[in-house]
Amino acid sequence: MTTEATTAAVSAQDIADGVRAHELDREHVFHSWQAQGPFTPMTILKAEGSYVWDGEGNKLLDLSSQLVNTNIGHQHPKVVAAIQEQAGKLCTIAPQHVNDARSEAARLIAELTPGDLNHVFFTNGGADAVEHAIRMARLHTGKHKVLAAYRSYHGGTQLAVNVTGDPRRFANDHSDSGVVHFMPAYGYRSYFASTTEAEETERALRHLEDMIVLEGASNIGALILESIPGTAGIYMPPAGYMAGVRELTRKYGIVFIADEVMAGFGRSGKWFSINHWDITPDLITFAKGVNSGYVPLGGVAISDAIFETFRDRAYPGGLTYSGHPLACAAAVATIEAMKEEGMVENSARLGEDIIGPALRAMAAKHPSVGDVRGAGCFWAVELVKNRETREPLAPYGGSSPEMNQVVGALKAEGILPFANFNRIHVVPALNISDEDLLTGLAALDKALDVADGFVEA
Template sequence: MTLHDLDPADGDRARALDAHILHSWSKHGTTNPFTVARGEGVRLWDHDGREYLDFSSQLVNTNIGHSHPKVVEAIQRQAAELATVAPATTNLVRGEAAERILSKIDDMAAVFFTNGGADAVENAIRMARVHTGRTKVLTHYRSYHGNTGAAINATGDHRRLGNEFATGHVHCFGPFLYRSEFWAETEEQEAERALQHARRVIEAEGPSTFAAIMVEAVPGTAGILPPPPGYLQGLRELADRHGIVLILDEVMAGFGRTGHWFAHQHDGVRPDLVTFAKGVNSGYVPVGGVILSDEILGTFRERAIPGGLTYAGHPLAAASIVAAIDAMTDEGIVEHAAHLGEDILGPGLRELAERHEIIGEVRGRGCFWALDLVTDRATREPVDASVVAGLKGKLLERGYVPFTADNRIHVVPPLVISDDDARRGLEILDEVLGAHAA
């Protein structure tokens, strides 16, 4: 499809047919009228031919941008060669996908493929429970881990409520200095007190009952919350002290989003299990997985893993992983994401905060940023949902596709965005925030 092929009548038909779809996290019939017909790089087009800059990366997954030719070609070639194959078979492209993933992370031994991020979390929890013979899993209240049985129970935000059918889940507050639960005034205090809180929860619940501590390496949907120095290392020490498996959820933060291949590499911490999805192939084909340390893998040398999926390591997904990681490596996309964060997005967003009182805090890394919007900088009271909805609408009107959550605008463009397009996005944000204040 080219821009010349776009037909407004197709947009009308798409909206009419949308009545047959029950969308995620939505009441039926309240869907977003924004209709997408085509994507290329960091741009999207609707059926009327209107162009938008994608500053959402959809659900923070199109790290390599839309319709990257090398990934598209790899999927097409694989479909012609072998479109599907059972997971128990040996298949070259599946092995190459695992090899590419392991080449970007230190001291890990194997990959268990899944269909997406939520079932990656499910299987990581299962592995930890089998490995330890224990049940409980400690996670943060400010977190999102997926919408399947154990994953939604592990989630800490409001979407957990009404979905709590799994057992063995315990929550604690993770570090978030701007809205500290611990009366902290410095990052050092916040890390120390959050670790003490986690330690006391584990002690109160019984250390010998915990299979895993699972946290997002950088919590994403909860607000893009880079952990303060020492926090992840402290969790590693706590896990080691009690024989607990440390699972780092890299579904959103992984594969270059923060300017490293994996977000935990900023902190120099060694996980036992890592979950991934989204950015591993930019969502071109559904895929996820769990990366295992040699110690965890050892358990499954002695006994069969009690689980599997029909489409685990699907060849189309595997081909897209190989092509995406190779393109990201050859084109220096992860390094470019680090540059964008350090030289364009970080400084630019902080300049916006100086001009607009509605911005209470700017935080992030790489191409992973959040604007915490407040009614008053002194009290830090969050703006309400109507304010964010209004800003979202104004951004779309100006050709900027935003990612919003609660009282925040997340600035999360594809990692391939040019310096000029990144600056243009900041200009649009400036215009909209300025118009709101007027």
């Protein structure tokens, strides 16, 4: 499906270089979350805006934002220029020293966070942000246990993957991390036999309080919850649930950690997704969209109360690259570009005016669609074989030949999708053009015809 435009964008030499890169990759690179032998990774030669070019020169509309992190699209000129300028001035410096990029990034982030989360500890990414947030909570409270939801994802490092509530935890979980999992509020597949949103909220909160009491509040230092779960399904918390969780953590003296690694920085139409419920957690973990993934960066936004714990007591943790100047310069430029170009507001508009209506129309049209849900540029389409039984098109924790065909149909239409288990996620850049977004949604509509073929009569 190479076109004149893609041929002009990618040269024969680019393609030859890509072939060589693929050969070297297969010989030397060890990939994440993969059996290494059968894996056939896609080569990316170039990326710009909402598009990438594969190893054959094909131009693909990136509806995945890669790993839902390129919130401002690829190669944004203001961020690229900021990285170049910073590299010319100061490429790196040890974290015990002040550097202006880190100071300004911290100021901008603290300005955006709710309440009194006025302090920022920088990490290399989301997983170590989670690790450090939990460490801070444990030291602050003197309590070890951590409550975390099933159907969640918090990172791939040892504690973060144990906190995670999806199958990627299984091979790494030896039940010695101090983590206790609870059932989340998930209306479409309610664990509480709820038939209404109000029932789901009440029953899920009752379950959570039972868990706190039975596990011993005196032992629980932290509760971590994605403000809107991302990889686990973009299932929106029902009305009143997040406020109820916040109240329970206050009642029992538990630090509330809002994981905004994927949901933050405009992804759901708010700077932070926790803002949808007007509550303030004790800690916020972030990464990904803070600088659109251009240079690795994550962090923990810290409340005044937890900061005070470490005012005169050394915090036992750190990273060589905490607040790396190139990463922080990219964060400053990203946040400024998002403000100047109204990307957060645009994300909300795209969700309300284009994505939401289009997906609801697809749900009415296609019997394979069990549920659609989301906000801003953060949506999931859950595919089923039977709407009555809600049997998924792929099993929990895996894929299926049927889902592979749906994903293949999207790619055949020139779309780079984000798929997980039985879901297609619609997670474009926040500044995608309306025209490109409509093109992607039309391709999804067409691919759902394939999914409909697997619906049981």
